[in-house]
Amino acid sequence: MATKPSELDVLDSHLSSTDAQEYQDELKTLEASLSSYWKFEVVPGVFKQSLKETDESKFNYLNEHFGILESWDEITTKLATLNLQSSEDESYKIFFLARHGQGFHNLAHSKYGDKAWNEYWSKLNGDGEIVWGPDPLLTELGISQAQENAAVWKQELSNNKSGKTDLILPTKWFVSPLSRSIDTLINTWGDIVDLKKVQPLIQENLRETTGVHTCDKRSPRRVIAKKYEPKGFRIETGFSEEDIYYKDDYRETVAEQSLRINKNLQQIFNENPEDSIISLTSHSGSIRAQLLVLGHRSFAVGTGGMIPVFVKATRHHNK
Template sequence: MATNPSSLDVLDSHISSGEAEEYISKLKQFEATLATYWKFEVVPAIFQQSLAETDESKFNYLDNHFGILQSWDSIVEKLNKLNASGGPDESYKLVFLARHGQGFHNLAHSKYGNKAWNEHWSKLNGDGEIVWGPDPNLTELGISQAKENAAVWKQELVNNLILPTKWFVSPLSRSIDTLINTWKDIVDLQKVNPLIQEKLRETTGIHTCDKRSPRRVIAEKYESKGLIIEPGFEEEDTYYKDDYRETVAEHSLRINKNLQQIFSEYPQDSILSFTSHSGSIRAQLLALGHRSFAVGTGGMIPVFVKATRHHNKL
């Protein structure tokens, strides 16, 4: 049921040289304001997805043990050894970047095609048959994709993959419901308390599907299930604008700020789970120094990250 990336997914995952250069420029300006900051890079030869020769349109992580090039025993041992010997200004983490399962907006995007979707339909809440805004739900396929990931996680745990110790999720319902359906039978969500983070959300603005629900609605739906809303989370959506769409560079800088926070606040947690969106994963891969790689609805990509802390003289 999990789908390989569609042609739309591949198109949306790519980052132009101009977008990358704009991000680097914005990142340098941001870093110059900080006393300390993390620089991210990918540890090579761990996952197939980081290799230039891996075809993102054909690769299926479900059939390839998430894409490992070594055994999980070797990968976890390497992670532990690097963290033990790295010193205070080095941090290594294994991050699993999950995309939500198919939502009703994905269904509509496929129905109308990229041009009509971006120019017209994405600005509406529905077409009389499908409702996709604001904050659309998962389709039945989307729920099934999340459950399929749960089955694969269970199998890989048998193969000695280690569970994450922290879970982070976008505040949009499709991502939260994907997290719940993936993890509820593997861990006790009431104990691990996944953290709902504003900065993890999809590229925002203009597309009604990317406007989140009010805080009170999110709290009513999900706090009883063990999820926690981060401090400072506004009641209404202050990110979304009807007349402006966030750029790739702006989104990637937002994601970088989120990674800075996580690497600073969770130094002892070396395996992390993020559940978000295709645009968020595009931005995460750019921020982490990974090649662009399309992820289909309900898909997942793991990244072995090295972070080095730099110090400014302000």
Template sequence: MSTSKSNPNPLDVLDSKINPDNVKDYQTRLESYHSSLDSYWKFEIVPGIFKQSDPSTDERKFDYLKEHFGIIGSWDDIIENLNHLNNSTGPNEQYKIMFLARHGQGFHNLAHTKYGDNAWNEYWSKLNGDGEIIWGPDANLTELGISQAKDNNYIWKQEQINNKNNDASLIIPTKFLVSPLSRSIDTMYYTWNDIVDLKNVQPLIQENWRETMGVHTCDKRSSRTIIDYKYTGKGFVIEPGFAEEDIYYQDDYRETVGEQALRINKGLQQLFNESPNDKIVAITSHSGSIRAQLLAVGHRSFAVGTGGMIPVFVKAIKVTK
């Protein structure tokens, strides 16, 4: 394993925070969305499974690479609990372990650190580069970012070896979802390529998992043609209805936390509706996406560094009107 750092830096911690207004905005939007549905899934976190859900865990110091992803107890006990909960419930209740991965360092992350938060958000993020670094549109991974993804590959292999019953498939996800931005797809590829057969598991590229949309050129995706050319030959599948050009990115408006969390919730609704038998899921996305995912499933805010990963044990109850 390389020595690349995946612990969150001060900018990561800043970007992960959710204030009360964000929560209120999301809840208002969620209630309106629910009112248009005949049924929906309501999410919460099962406590005592992963250290990251414990409020006493310091996100600035926690290193999941050295903490077996933050498990409390053993993987055998956790998976036994997961299977027991799913086997003892009806169709209106599901439990899943979701590994929420952030892409490795991208060139936009490099520029963000170079210029600082204010200058980045107010000026540089709206450009495609500075003459030295190119970050837009659709920022690519740096060499460090690639090595961070490979660190995850290494630690996944180690966790399989460390299972008491030596069952290599015990904690391997059966469902793979990924943002359409190149840095996330590349991170998923370098993380999983020789652990699973990507052409068999067919990771699904979906718009709902993408980074906060608008203004920042790094968050404008490539065309469908480019994504298809680069990734479908490696096993990735593009979701139906995926537009040729990025129809969501706007130069003059950036998505709010509440809007993004609602978008994420819609992705989760689709996941729990369409994949009831997939108990372990891998979602590779972005810092803003993970912030919204944690909000949507009722988890505490938790900073994840570039290339980092946070597992969550989610309980979903189907509410029918």
């Protein structure tokens, strides 16, 4: 189930000694070319996952009310108050960063181990028993992990004794275009909200680290549209028919992925000023980049896992 992360999850979540610096160097150059941009930081003392002393290898958010250090009423009141008192160049949001449930590529990764997976098996579509590329589906365990999150969300909503349960429910949903993330969103939220009404938006920039690993190549737009638009999903403007970002011979770096995640977060803050609680469903690599961009400590998230982050964004203007 969606409990503590595995050793592979912890390994994959951590940054190398140069990853963060490379991202910051490239970001500084990018920001100098913009008329304005948002800078992000974590509001401290809200969730246990942001504390240095929280052991990511043992922490189970399912048993910890998502990691809250205060009541939901106190947290949502703080969120509303900060936004009410903020200037037009300040914005506060809570992001629920969800990782897709176990996919068949995760099953294969565990089967062969990190070295063999990265050096050989990840470049194939399968091994004759498991098919993991391109765009693999969720395993039965992956589906149950998403459903487990749904059960916890329902419990948290019913535990909010103020009667203002809508205050801790996201008002916007964004998702990676890879099937495992979209299906995770469906199995997590489908019984809680009307997906045709909230219309989750499929965004290219939320996808996993791309290149080399066949599991990270997405389906054509027509396939995604046929499968998911009838369920209420929207596909962002400019979404190409074929996957133009995946390359067989080049794997995206952490810095490169973090820059596109930054672009995604800039877009969310610019286009959704009134939405203060937002759900993002993506991948382990995407969450690693999101935490880096938001100024959060590295924190491993297991398959089907979720991590909330209370974010302050400040808009800077270049003269």
